[in-house]
Amino acid sequence: MSQKLKNEELNRLSVNEFKAAQKQPVVIILDNVRSLNNVGSAFRTADAFLIEEIILCGVTGTPPNKEIEKTALGATSSVRWTHFKSTLEAIDYLKLKNYKCYAVEQATKSIALNEFKNSGEQLALVFGNEVYGVEQEVIDTCAGVIEIPQLGTKHSLNISVSIGIVLWEILKPSR
Amino acid sequence: MSQKLKNEELNRLSVNEFKAAQKQPVVIILDNVRSLNNVGSAFRTADAFLIEEIILCGVTGTPPNKEIEKTALGATSSVRWTHFKSTLEAIDYLKLKNYKCYAVEQATKSIALNEFKNSGEQLALVFGNEVYGVEQEVIDTCAGVIEIPQLGTKHSLNISVSIGIVLWEILKPSR
Numbered sequence: 177m178s179q180k181l182k183n184e185e186l187n188r189l190s191v192n193e194f195k196a197a198q199k200q201p202v203v204i205i206l207d208n209v210r211s212l213n214n215v216g217s218a219f220r221t222a223d224a225f226l227i228e229e230i231i232l233c234g235v236t237g238t239p240p241n242k243e244i245e246k247t248a249l250g251a252t253s254s255v256r257w258t259h260f261k262s263t264l265e266a267i268d269y270l271k272l273k274n275y276k277c278y279a280v281e282q283a284t285k286s287i288a289l290n291e292f293k294n295s296g297e298q299l300a301l302v303f304g305n306e307v308y309g310v311e312q313e314v315i316d317t318c319a320g321v322i323e324i325p326q327l328g329t330k331h332s333l334n335i336s337v338s339i340g341i342v343l344w345e346i347l348k349p350s351r
Numbered sequence: 352m353s354q355k356l357k358n359e360e361l362n363r364l365s366v367n368e369f370k371a372a373q374k375q376p377v378v379i380i381l382d383n384v385r386s387l388n389n390v391g392s393a394f395r396t397a398d399a400f401l402i403e404e405i406i407l408c409g410v411t412g413t414p415p416n417k418e419i420e421k422t423a424l425g426a427t428s429s430v431r432w433t434h435f436k437s438t439l440e441a442i443d444y445l446k447l448k449n450y451k452c453y454a455v456e457q458a459t460k461s462i463a464l465n466e467f468k469n470s471g472e473q474l475a476l477v478f479g480n481e482v483y484g485v486e487q488e489v490i491d492t493c494a495g496v497i498e499i500p501q502l503g504t505k506h507s508l509n510i511s512v513s514i515g516i517v518l519w520e521i522l523k524p525s526r
Contacts (some may be wrong), residue, residue, distance in 0.1 A: 178458040178496045180487055186457060189504050213388070221512055223503035247509065254504045282361060283353040290523045312355055321353045325524055327372075328398035329364045329429045334422060337396055337515035340508065344516045345523075348465045349500055 194254040199228040200347050203275060205302040207263040207310050208234040209335060214306065216247030217336035223251035225343045230255055231270075231300075233263040247336075263302065263314050275300040277318045279310040280342055282332060286323035294346045301342060303335050369429040374403040375522050378450060380477040382438040382485050383409040384510060389481065391422030392511035398426035400518045405430055406445075406475075408438040422511075438477065438489050450475040452493045454485040455517055457507060461498035469521045476517060478510050 189197060204222055209215055215237050222230055232238050238259050239245070239252040260266040267277050277300040302318065304310030309332075315321060324333060324341055333341070364372060379397055384390055390412050397405055407413050413434050414420070414427040435441035442452050452475040477493065479485030484507070490496060499508060499516055508516070 178454075178456075178460045178490055178493075180484060180490060181457045181459065183506050186506065188506065189502070191504055194504050217509050217512060220505055220509055223505050224499075224501040224508050226502040249505060251503070251505055279353075281353075282356045284356065285353045288524070289519075290525075309355060315353055315355060318353075324399075324519070326399040327364070327401040328426070329366055329369050330395060330398050330424060330426055331358050331361065331363065333399050333515065334392050334395055334511065336509065337392060337511055340512035341515045341519045344464075344499070344520065348520075349463070350465070 191254045194223070197226060200226050201298040202227050202343070202347065203229045203231060203270060203300045204339065205231045205263060205266055205300055206233060206236045207302050207314055208305045209236045209303065210306055212237045212241060212243035213247050214335045216244040218339050219244070219248040219251040219255050221340050221343060222255045225347050227255060227343070230257045231266045232257060232259045233266050234261065263311065264317060267300070267314065267317055270300045274298055277302060279315045279318045279321045280338055281310045281315060281321050282323050283315060283321040286321040289322055289324050289342060289345050292322055292346070299346070303339055306335060366429045369398070372401060375401050376473045377402050377518070377522065378404045378406060378445060378475045379514065380406045380438060380441055380475055381408060381411045382477050382489055383480045384411045384478065385481055387412045387416060387418035388422050389510045391419040393514050394419070394423040394426040394430050396511070396515050396518060397430045400522050402430065402518070405432040406441045407432060407434045408441050409436065438486065439492060442475070442489065442492055445475045449473055452477060454490045454493045454496045455513055456485045456490060456496050457498055458490060458496040461496040464497055464499050464517060464520050467497050467521070474521070478514055481510060
């Protein structure tokens with residue numbers, strides 16, 4: 177029979193071990209994300225996938241913040257983060273460091289997530305505001321757009337869910 | 352250049368079209384999920400992946416509910432749902448209808464999500480309470496456990512994020 181594992185049986189990293197560990201060469205950029213719940217969730221997901229850094233841009237809330245902590249559950253201590261006034265500045269900075277930047281959006285000429293090939297290069301993934309998405313001028317400066325194919329009635333998935341799906345697909349262990 | 356698509360350019364289904372459409376043969380079971388935010392998100396994700404049904408069990412909140420609607424954004428009108436007093440009853444009911452039931456958990460003898468093979472049979476996926484996870488007696492009655500491999504400091508991903516990742520991995524278009 178399959179038995180549930182307790183926290184101490186999972187051999188998770190300590191915060192110090194996390195900081196010392198080799199990270200996945202991926203940065204998440206949050207472009208004016210309004211909900212602190214979504215920011216916290218981004219930290220928790222970034223922790224689970226051992227991401228290098230979260231870049232919080234514009235009006236996106238920053239730690240320390242009680243609302244962020246409710247969903248981050250401590251992951252603001254493990255995952256490195258920084259804040260930029262504008263998303264365009266953040267992208268310029270990452271381009272100088274040889275990151276390839278992709279917006280996650282629904283757009284013409286997008287690459288379906290299941291068709292996206294991660295060649296192991298340094299990636300920056302931009303996720304947008306809950307209502308307005310990633311700004312068009314931000315998309316214009318990216319190398320491309322990644323789209324999660326969707327079949328239902330709604331415009332798009334929640335940003336927290338989108339971050340999880342994209343990180344999983346790009347970083348999951350190969351079979 | 353890549354241009355963002357407006358809602359009307361996405362050719363999403365209407366609620367009636369969704370109801371008439373052939374669904375993916377997958378059911379989500381929420382085992383005593385406490386957060387209405389997570390219930391709403393489950394609806395929105397189930398809508399995006401054209402899921403057959405959501406089964407809300409035990410203390411899991413049900414529509415109509417303002418808090419669920421904040422994250423479901425109308426997906427409670429498209430996605431079929433029902434409520435069972437106990438998760439075990441829901442699983443018994445689905446087994447009679449020839450669904451194969453898997454708990455999504457961290458457990459001994461689990462199958463890593465990236466190793467899970469979807470042979471197209473009818474699947475029921477059980478997601479558990481935010482603190483206690485899927486109950487052991489529920490796991491005991493399932494055909495197996497699916498686990499999302501995680502590398503960070505925290506016990507587990509948020510349930511909304513887990514639902515998105517598992518549905519994506521099992522239902523994504525093949526390359």
